[in-house]
Amino acid sequence: MAAEPAETDSLWWAGAATLGLVFLAFGYANWPIARDRLVAVELEAPLPIRQVLIQLSGRNPDSYFTQYVDASLPDRGKVVIRPIAKVLIPEIESLKRGQVRFLVDPASLRIYEAAIDGRIVQSYARSAGGQRRHAFIALGAGVFCVGVGALGLAPLRRARHKRQARPNG
Secondary structure: OOOOOOHHHHHHHHHHHHHHHHHHHHHHHOOOOOHHHOEEEEEEOOOOEEEEEEEEOOOOOEEEEEEEEEEEEOOOEEEEEEEOOOOOOHHHOOOOOOEEEEEEOOOOOEEEEEEEOOEEEEOHHHHHHHHHHHHHHHHHHHHHHHHHHHHHHHHHHHHHHHHHHOOOO
């Protein structure tokens, strides 16, 4: 006769499923925005740029530089925009004159495309490709964790239905 599953077993499987839901939400939130929904921001060089070191701690510590650009968005006023994670646009830092056009996600304030006097120096395809790759990884991990959690919880559910189906006698 099989032993009854311990309460910690169901908590472990439910935790795995919950972690999967968190990964799914993270992947969905990091999915790149469509190009036609980006807002164009045009600035005249020289640009107000600050290069900032981002340091991540934890299990996989990492550090990278990003650029903060002061800009003005319609309906939002003065904001700070930046390229997507781990992407630098070196051409805009030493620019002395010219027109710079950014395509920016209005929600996350991330730069997806940059053009100097009509010449594209950071393409949308490259930026969105990197974002999409990270989102796919998170979505895949989420589907895996939810699947593992569901498979682990399925026998517990069947055992509960069998106990309820037995006649009391």
